[in-house]
Amino acid sequence: MRNNRKIMIAGNWKEHMDVSTASHFLHRLQESVANRQSIEVVLFPNVLVLQPLSVQLDRRKFRLGAQDGFYKDAGAYTGEVSMAMLNDLVHYVLVGHSERRHVFNENDDVASKKVQSAVRNGIIPVLCIGETLQERLSGETKQILHNQLTAGLMHLTAREAAAMVIAYEPVWAIGTGEFAKPDQVEEAIKYIRNQVSQLFGERTARHIRILYGGSVDDHNASAFIELEDCDGALVGGASLNHEKFAKIVDVAFKVQQKRMD
Numbered sequence: 001m002r003n004n005r006k007i008m009i010a011g012n013w014k015e016h017m018d019v020s021t022a023s024h025f026l027h028r029l030q031e032s033v034a035n036r037q038s039i040e041v042v043l044f045p046n047v048l049v050l051q052p053l054s055v056q057l058d059r060r061k062f063r064l065g066a067q068d069g070f071y072k073d074a075g076a077y078t079g080e081v082s083m084a085m086l087n088d089l090v091h092y093v094l095v096g097h098s099e100r101r102h103v104f105n106e107n108d109d110v111a112s113k114k115v116q117s118a119v120r121n122g123i124i125p126v127l128c129i130g131e132t133l134q135e136r137l138s139g140e141t142k143q144i145l146h147n148q149l150t151a152g153l154m155h156l157t158a159r160e161a162a163a164m165v166i167a168y169e170p171v172w173a174i175g176t177g178e179f180a181k182p183d184q185v186e187e188a189i190k191y192i193r194n195q196v197s198q199l200f201g202e203r204t205a206r207h208i209r210i211l212y213g214g215s216v217d218d219h220n221a222s223a224f225i226e227l228e229d230c231d232g233a234l235v236g237g238a239s240l241n242h243e244k245f246a247k248i249v250d251v252a253f254k255v256q257q258k259r260m261d
């Protein structure tokens with residue numbers, strides 16, 4: 001049975017590009033990426049450039065997302081930008097990215113609060129989950145995915161969960177060039193969808209989108225996006241190259257067309 005989920009290609013620019021570089025890059029990207037309404041292409045630039053890019057953005061081609069957002073709407077939280085402040089700029093926000101978890105020591109409790117704050121403020125969270133190499137080697141992958149997922153989806157209604165996006169990003173595949181094998185991705189995504197079904201029921205599991213991320217590029221993207229249960233890709237390094245990113249978007253568009261036939 002075919003699903004109705006829209007494939008998403010997300011570009012996580014991480015801590016790259018200042019205002020003028022990002023603007024220049026977006027100009028190039030808008031020329032390279034075709035208008036593909038049947039899929040969703042989301043850019044996650046740094047918070048400083050969100051505002052200027054939002055003015056320049058071709059909204060027929062792209063949506064914007066934030067790489068992070070704080071869960072308190074306002075207050076004495078030096079350095080933070082809240083979901084409430086982001087909500088008229090972005091459709092999506094990354095939550096629990098492995099770099100937030102490992103460099104900034106964010107735990108499942110923080111991820112859970114951020115998911116709830118995003119939902120409360122009308123932003124769709126892209127919850128990132130994934131095991132480290134150590135955890136995979138010691139057979140803990142499913143337990144880790146289970147823990148991160150259940151914490152992230154805590155206190156949501158089935159309808160809120162259904163609208164969310166989950167990104168399966170094994171930590172060992174991020175920025176290493178060592179992407180996961182498609183059968184590892186398939187197994188993890190099926191497990192995640194099954195867990196969502198246990199938590200919220202089959203209908204929610206059928207709706208929620210699950211992406212793969214970790215060294216995705218224009219050469220390997222089709223192997224992941226073509227997986228029956230995979231709804232797209234969260235791309236880091238390759239999203240900083242407009243030609244590579246445009247090729248990944250094209251791959252996704254072709255897969256989506258096949259799914260709709």
Ligand code: 13P
Nearest residue numbers: 012174175214215236237
């Ligand atoms: P790379 O594609 O550079 O491995 O990064 C993946 C990632 O962290 C996307 O959020």
